[in-house]
Amino acid sequence: MARQKEPREIEIIDLNPKNKNQKNKNSKKNNSNNNENRAKGSRSKEPQPIQPKEKNGSKNREFAVITYGFLALFIALSVYFCYFMEFQSEDFINNSYNARIAQLSNSIIRGDIVSSDGEVLATSSVDSQGNETREYPNGSTFAHVIGYNSNGLMGVELDANFYLLRSHSFILNRLLNDLKDEKSQGDTVVTTLNAQLQKTAYFAMGNYDGAVVAMEPSTGKILSMISKPDFDPNTIEDDYSEIATDSSSSVLLNRATSGLYPPGSTFKILTALEYLNEGGNNTDSFDCDGSFTSDGYEIHCYGNKAHGNETFLEAFGNSCNVVFSQVGLTLDLNSFYGLSEQLLFNKSLPTRLSNVKSSSFSLSEDASDSLIMQTSIGQGDTLVTPLHMAMIASSICNEGLLMEPYIIDSVQNDEGTNVESYSESEYGNILTTVQAEELEEYMRFVVTDGTASALNTDSYEAFGKTGSAEYNSDKDDTHSWFVGYAKDGDKEIAVAIILEGAGSGSSYAVPVAKAMFDTYFGN
Numbered sequence: 001m002a003r004q005k006e007p008r009e010i011e012i013i014d015l016n017p018k019n020k021n022q023k024n025k026n027s028k029k030n031n032s033n034n035n036e037n038r039a040k041g042s043r044s045k046e047p048q049p050i051q052p053k054e055k056n057g058s059k060n061r062e063f064a065v066i067t068y069g070f071l072a073l074f075i076a077l078s079v080y081f082c083y084f085m086e087f088q089s090e091d092f093i094n095n096s097y098n099a100r101i102a103q104l105s106n107s108i109i110r111g112d113i114v115s116s117d118g119e120v121l122a123t124s125s126v127d128s129q130g131n132e133t134r135e136y137p138n139g140s141t142f143a144h145v146i147g148y149n150s151n152g153l154m155g156v157e158l159d160a161n162f163y164l165l166r167s168h169s170f171i172l173n174r175l176l177n178d179l180k181d182e183k184s185q186g187d188t189v190v191t192t193l194n195a196q197l198q199k200t201a202y203f204a205m206g207n208y209d210g211a212v213v214a215m216e217p218s219t220g221k222i223l224s225m226i227s228k229p230d231f232d233p234n235t236i237e238d239d240y241s242e243i244a245t246d247s248s249s250s251v252l253l254n255r256a257t258s259g260l261y262p263p264g265s266t267f268k269i270l271t272a273l274e275y276l277n278e279g280g281n282n283t284d285s286f287d288c289d290g291s292f293t294s295d296g297y298e299i300h301c302y303g304n305k306a307h308g309n310e311t312f313l314e315a316f317g318n319s320c321n322v323v324f325s326q327v328g329l330t331l332d333l334n335s336f337y338g339l340s341e342q343l344l345f346n347k348s349l350p351t352r353l354s355n356v357k358s359s360s361f362s363l364s365e366d367a368s369d370s371l372i373m374q375t376s377i378g379q380g381d382t383l384v385t386p387l388h389m390a391m392i393a394s395s396i397c398n399e400g401l402l403m404e405p406y407i408i409d410s411v412q413n414d415e416g417t418n419v420e421s422y423s424e425s426e427y428g429n430i431l432t433t434v435q436a437e438e439l440e441e442y443m444r445f446v447v448t449d450g451t452a453s454a455l456n457t458d459s460y461e462a463f464g465k466t467g468s469a470e471y472n473s474d475k476d477d478t479h480s481w482f483v484g485y486a487k488d489g490d491k492e493i494a495v496a497i498i499l500e501g502a503g504s505g506s507s508y509a510v511p512v513a514k515a516m517f518d519t520y521f522g523n
Contacts, residue, residue: 104165104166105165106183107178107183107184108165108166108167108183108184108185108186109124109126109132109183109184109185109186110124110132110134110149110164110165110186111124111163111164111165111166111167111185111186111187111188111189112124112188112189113146113156113157113160113164113188113189113191114188114189114190114191115190115191115193115194115195115198116190116191116192116193116194116195116221116409117194117195117196119137119138119195120137121136121137121138121142121146121156121191121193121195122134122135122136122146122156122157122233123135123137124186126183130182130183132183134148134149134150135234136148136232136233136234138195138199139232139233139234140230140231140232140233141198141199141202141226142193142198143227143230143231143232143233144225144226144227144230144254144255144256145193145198145222145225145226145227145254145256145407146233147233148233148236149161150236150237150240151236151237151240151244154252154254155254156189156191156407156408158354159352159353159354159407159408160189160408160411163187163189163408163411163420164186164187164189165186166186166187167184167185167186167187167413167414168187168413168414168417168419169184169185169413169414169415170415185414187411187412187413187414187419188411188412188413188414188416189408189410189411190408190409190410190411190412191222191407191408191409192216192221192222192223192406192407192408192409193222193223193224193225193407194214194223194224194520196519197214197223197224197516197519197520198223198224198225198226200515200516200519201214201224201226201497201512201515201516202226204511204512204515204516205226205228205499205512208228208480208499208500208501208502208508209228209229209255209499209500209501210227210228210255210479210480210497210498210499210500210502211225211226211227211228211254211255211256211259211386211496211497211498212224212225212226212256212386212495212496212497212512212516213225213256213386213387213389213390213495213496214390214493214494214495214516214520215390215391215394215405215493215494215495216492216493216494217393217394217395217397217398217403217485217492217493217494218398218403218424218492219403219424220394220402220403220404220405220406220424220425221405221406221407221409221424222353222405222406222407223493223520224516225254225256225257225407226256227253227254227255227256227259228255229250229251230251231243231251231252254355255386255498256385256386256387257353257355257356257357257385257386257387258355258356258357258385259357259385259386259498260357260359260360260383260384260385261383261384261385261386261469261471261479261498262378262379262380262382262383262384262469262470262471262479263378263382263383263384263389263467263469263481264377264378264379264467264468264469264470264478264479264481264505265302265319265321265377265378265465265466265467265468265469265481265505266378266389266465266466266467266469266481266482266483266505267375267376267377267378267382267384267467268316268319268324268376268377268378268465268467269392269396269439269442269443269465269483270336270339270340270343271324271327271328271331271336271376271377272312272316272324272439272442273339273435273438273439274331274335274336274339275312275327275330275331276435276438277335277339277435278330278331278332278335280312280327281312282311282312282313282441283311283312283313284311284312285309285310285311286309286310286311286312286315286320286322286323286326287308287309287310288301288306288307288308288309288310288315288320288322288323289306289308289322290304290305290306290307290322291304291322292321292322292325292326292373294325294329294369294370294373295368295369295370296370297368297369297370297373299321299322299325299373299374299377300321300322301319301320301321301322302319302321302468302504303504307320307322307323310323312327313441313442313445314445314449316442316445316446316450316465317442317445317446317449317450317451318450318451319446319450319451319465319466319467319468321377324376324377325373325374325376325377327376328372328373328375328376328377329369329372329373329376331372331376333363333364333365333367333372334365336363337361337362337363340361341361342430342431343392343430343431344359344388344391344392344430345358345359345360345361345382345384345388346358346359346360346361346362349385349387349388349391349405350402350404350427351387351391351404351405351406352404352405352406352407352408352425353387353405353406353407356385356387357385359382359383359384359385359388360381360382360383361375361381361382362381362382363375363380363381378467378469379469379470386496386497386498387405387496388496389481389483389496390405390483390494390495390496391405392430392483393464393483393484393485393494393495393496394485394494395429395430395431395436396431396436396439396440396443396463396485397440397463397485397487397492397494398436398492399433399436399437400429400430400431400432400433400435400436401426401428401429402426402427402428402429402430403424403425403426403427404424404425404426404427406422406424406425408422409421409422410422440463443463443464443465443484444461444462444463446463446464446465446466446484447462447463447464447484450466451466451504451505451506451510452464452465452466452482452484452505452506452510452513454506454510454511454514455484455486455510455513455514455517457523459488459518459521459523460486460487460488460517460521460523461486461487461488462484462485462486462513462517463484463485463486463487464482464483464484464485464510464513465482465483465484466481466482466504466505466506466509466510467479467480467481467482467483467505467509468480468481468503468504468505469481469498471500471501477501478501478502478503478504479498479499479500479501479502480497480498480499480502480503480504480505480507480508480509481496481497481498481505481509482495482496482497482505482509482510482512482513483495483496483497484513486517486520486521488521491520491521493516493517493520495513495516497509497512497513499512
């Protein structure tokens with residue numbers, strides 16, 4: 001049976017415009033009435049409060065917490081990444097246990113290390129079988145500062161490890177070497193060391209153990225660094241076991257950066273400055289009869305020499321223990337301690353060198369007279385590194401501004417083109433200009449009229465302070481110190497020299513300084 005269709009509604013179109021207009025008017029009227037009714041209805045009802053959407057609000061809070069949490073984590077990671085790149089990245093890269101470094105050594109011939117004047121200090125040779133041998137042409141002369149790369153790493157070999165195992169040879173040469181399974185030549189590390197000055201200082205030290213540090217005050221470049229006793233880096237692989245197992249041996253210790261010594265009379269630089277800071281004067285008068293006693297403790301001048309009547313400036317030039325032990329008893333010990341910290345005692349030294357020890361100074365308000373007297377002349381509990389003393393001399397020479405010591409100057413590829421360069425960096429003023437000028441006057445007097453008169457020459461202008469530091473109960477056993485600098489026009493050099501057990505600074509350390517100054521200024 002067929003499905004019956006429902007009838008469709010037929011729309012009737014009125015063609016009379018009058019009817020159409022009337023219809024529109026009626027429609028508008030109806031709409032107006034409806035709107036009015038709706039308005040009346042709404043006014044008659046109670047206003048309903050808007051209910052918060054609890055579910056959506058809770059979700060928004062959770063989303064905000066998560067977002068801010070991730071943002072905080074991102075900021076923390078960014079800060080740590082910046083810290084890592086700035087302060088720790090090279091430590092990880094240069095770590096001898098770094099697997100990446102070991103991998104680089106399989107494809108790169110370890111690069112050369114050279115002095116600032118072009119002398120090769122470390123190089124690698126490869127035999128026909130591809131075996132690589134590290135060679136040190138100057139033997140023990142640069143032992144501690146250049147170091148070694150067997151049984152671990154030391155010195156520049158450590159600090160520049162990554163650069164020495166990186167190659168910037170012409171890229172086609174490197175690709176060809178890769179195809180032939182051959183090593184490419186590593187980059188060359190150019191140091192700030194002056195080879196001629198290093199050799200002069202090394203041989204001037206003779207057979208004495210000790211250390212020498214020389215640096216350029218205006219830049220912080222390390223010009224020379226020596227530590228004795230030393231070793232031959234060419235044979236360190238064979239000798240290492242014997243050296244390392246000898247508990248009495250300190251051959252591998254770099255005394256220049258890590259050796260801690262009583263500063264002796266070189267510390268009178270600080271005592272003199274504190275006295276001047278507290279109102280003391282060059283012309284203040286003192287009497288020295290060779291010894292001074294306070295609270296039952298007696299101090300003698302070196303060799304029991306009596307200096308007689310002298311000004312404070314003359315007492316500094318004569319390195320008079322009697323005057324400086326008396327002066328020490330008058331000082332504000334809190335202020336004295338503050339000055340020591342101003343000059344970087346009890347702090348990490350600002351330097352790009354590795355394995356650097358901090359110097360120590362301690363003197364409390366309730367210290368005994370004996371300890372105050374000893375400390376004022378550089379004995380007592382005070383200990384310093386030669387590097388630190390060279391930095392103090394350098395800042396005096398540089399009008400109070402200390403430049404951070406560094407030893408890697410640049411990195412070059414095998415064609416001599418620079419691929420990395422390193423410039424000087426200011427640490428800041430550890431002395432005011434006035435303080436530096438006062439100390440310069442005193443240190444110049446030591447050369448012109450005092451214990452370092454052997455340095456008085458027309459070839460350059462020298463400044464310094466000698467020292468004889470007792471290091472055991474037998475006061476006849478003394479280390480020989482000299483700390484100072486020299487100028488000739490714009491050319492400057494600051495040094496710290498210590499010869500263990502040698503005797504007076506004027507007799508042993510000063511001649512080493514003279515040999516270095518003469519060499520550096522071309523005399």
